[in-house]
Amino acid sequence: MADHVATLVVDPDHTGHHFQSVSFVVEQAVLGGPVVLLTSHGARGTEEFAAHLAELHDAGRVEVVEALDGVLPATDAVAREVARVCRERGDVGHVLVMDGDQPLKRWWLVAPRALKDLPTRPRVTFMLTRYPARLALTDRTGWRLRVPKATLALAAMARRCLHRVVGFSGRDDVGTGWVVRRIGDPNDGTAHASERARWRAELDLPLDARLVGVFGFVSERRNAPMILDALVAEDLDAVLVVAGALTPEVRAWVEGLAPHPRERLLVRDAYLDNPTLDRYIAAMDAIPLLLTNNGPSGIMGKAESAGVPVVTAGSVVRAREARALGAGEACDLEVASVGRALRTVLAPGYRVTTRESDLVTPARYARAMLGTSEPRGRPDENP
Incomplete structure (x- = not known):
């Protein structure tokens, strides 16, 4: 797979079910090339890693780089480590920041400086978990949250350090969004x-x-x-x-x-x-x-x-x-x-x-986040 570009997934937060979402992304991204997870120190020793990512890691489907401090590291540190991994590997074509609400606040400011010397800049996608997809005109609280995030996303796009932003919508929402592309939260269940x-x-x-x-x-x-x-x-x-x-x-x-x-x-x-x-x-x-x-x-x-x-x-x-x-x-x-x-x-x-x-399958959710189409010959059982 040397001629394939790598995907760098960034998620320092191992708590809750963050790593479950990462596992969905890894399963799809690895179809197109190597996958690297940039996460926090000690993440591999957590119960969440064992539950969701250990098998993928042991099978060589995801490489893990522990380089960030804590589950909410400083944005400039995230940008520096992203640049370092891209520089050292030389094959990263896509960076996906899985929980981008906090980093988005300063990404437009710190990322251009960190990424400027890379021979080839990767595409960067941010996933926002707290972005209201559909709002009534009278929802002042929702608009106070939405407008600043959309503005920050556009600022980062203008500085060429962000290329795509996705955010959760309700599973009933078939809209696509403009600045923030809407994706359905996955229905993941193994018992009935x-x-x-x-x-x-x-x-x-x-x-x-x-x-x-x-x-x-x-x-x-x-x-x-x-x-x-x-x-x-x-x-x-x-x-x-x-x-x-x-x-x-x-x-x-x-x-x-x-x-x-x-x-x-x-x-x-x-x-x-x-x-x-x-x-x-x-x-x-x-x-x-x-x-x-x-x-x-x-x-x-x-x-x-x-x-x-x-x-x-x-x-x-x-x-x-x-x-x-x-x-x-x-x-x-x-x-x-x-x-x-x-x-x-x-x-x-x-x-x-x-x-x-x-229902939104995990595979469909992951492809929407990655911005990829359904792979030929591998359709979902429940598209």
Whole structure:
């Protein structure tokens, strides 16, 4: 593959499911040439690397360069290391910055200086995870976020250090965008609710109870207390399952609960690898997503793949997606509204109506990020 250009993927943040997205990109980028991951010191020793990238690394499908300090390094350091890797290899044709919201603020300023002496400048793509794709004219908060990011992107493009910007849209959004090209968040799931009894048995969960779940990196932003309050206030016969890596604040909340609400809560405080996370989601009767970031959700995508209804609050994007795809119910971010929505999705006979054709496969997501077309002879099973 010496005549093929390399792809340099930049993601210093190993937390959450960053490296899962990197793995999707690697699987597609390696079809066209070598792939290098520029990441933070110690990333190869993390559980997330073992779960998502170790097999690809061991198979020689991705080279890993640990050269950045921390999960949010200074932008000038990122630019210098990108330039160094490009200079040393000589074959990098595309640089993909996976979480570009923070670096975008100063990339236009520091990158031209870092990249100026390269014999051949690579194409540079930034992925923005916090860019509102569709806004009402009256959404002042959204426009205050969107306009500066679009301006910074155009400034970097004018200085020839940025060539393409992509950002998440809701899975129902078929628009393409102008400055920021819209791509659908992937639906990645390996378990389905049709085997709910099997997953509950494997995970030692109650077989006959109605279960709602909060999973992944469980911080205060997940609003688990509000979900539990909603179950109690609406007098729903259901148990809240909280599983994943809990922050100290969430642990303190669990430990401080009175006996009555505590008996409605089941806690598993441990990192969940991707297959285990998928099984937890497929084992639930509903997935509440009470998050104020106005963007799509990876957990929501997994729930859609698994056929599990969601209750979403705090995001116009997720509300629009839930309605358009028949994936669940949208509500207000307050206890009574959440309780009513949970009652709706937990009612006997409630069914999601998401179609398989509505789902965005990881391969399609990765190709959209890379700006490549579907490879000949390798179509998606679910395009």
